[in-house]
Amino acid sequence: MISTDDIKFVAEQAYKRSGLVLSTDKGYLLESRLAPLARAEGFPSIEALIGAAKRDPNDRILWQITEALATHETFFFRDNTPFDLFKQEILPVLSRARGASGSIRIWCAACSSGQEPYSLAMMLEEERARIGNLRFEIVATDMAPRVLEKAKAGVYSQFEVQRGLAIQRLVQHFEQQGDQWRIKPNIRAMVNFQKQNLLENFSNMGSFDVIFCRNVLIYFDADTKKRVLSRLAAQTAPDGYLIMGAAETVVGLSQDYAPVEGRRGLYGKAGVAKSAAA
Template identity: 50%
Template structure:
């Protein structure tokens, strides 16, 4: 790939999605965008870049951005965040939240496995939550993966990745090679397209935010901006879950890590960690 074409795509992707690409990731551009170029009847990636330059097509720019978005997800991924959510976050919410309203945001929700995992945890103890107003919001920049999430249809391979067999039997129905999530769980999650670089003013306030394995693709300035805006959309007794390889240290003072609990962060001002029993 020509250097000027790489620079053009890298700049466009950073502006549109925050994604940082270094030159050692040229292979990613080639592997993900060459099929897109062919779908548009173009002979090469260079031709795709030229079309982007000349036409300034918003639709094509969206396709390119979505093609470069990493969308891997699976049920109960890494286990630890979901154990913390079940054993520490939910008991704290139950004891301290007098409004009986719980809002959870899964940023970069991809094909829905993360928000549906949270929904199943809540459903397992529904006698505690049946009188609560619970809203799980799943967002992603890629509309294609959100459509799959809304359907709640998963392959045998997808349900085998992390989903306990008892939950598979309880909440899914098999139809040939497809496992269909039941409507009761699907109805607990609302999906909407959202770019983490856009304004957060329409999202409202949340008690729990999951933003896992997203910040690793951003530069330091973008990470700081995203985290500080998330803090403004998080209640003072809220919690933030990041990926195991991510941190707030050296990036923002808005959050602090909960000692000994990998990936769990709370507002710097306050005692949320004590309320959770840490």
């Protein structure tokens, strides 16, 4: 049984590094998430793992603990609505604004193992005839090197491709390798994966026309949400969009964004009129 002091220590360190809020009644979460890490690192118990983390001068183990506690749940075309909004509402508006030879930059923040940015890449590839010479750059980031390596490889199990992918897309955009599926090179080449912690400075990433930051802020406290939203707004183009999860909102947290009327989870820069695509 993990002691309350150890839970408090891990919670404080995880919050410091990732913004993740863990209450002291989440001992069961630590048990389930840290037991595999303790075994992989050769420790006889979770308590021994935490003890080593307290003595680690380089914070390597603490970062591993933080990554293990972070939620990396994702799947292809998760929730559908954001992708429908992107295709039916955002893409036509930005295409007209940027012109046939323009470019659109997209950021998928906290991308985990890559299913979200690859879903967008597949959709854009399928829309190529309609969007013409419009150029796209998809930047996908996460704080966890382990999931980023998986994302870069673009190799998924049968279970992973069955979650959200229609059989037509699987056949069109993947190559089977034994009992796994690898995304074809043209789709992988459309996504640039980078390590980035949302709690750290990301002003050097430049301006984005669309930012996907879904199911991330729900794990932060109010002050952290406000800080992250403020910095996201600074990276959003004046006529750009922020897409959040269905259970998330900017209301009461940010004056930089305003909801797009009738479009749940979709936000534009405050003071810039947004409406449904014609």
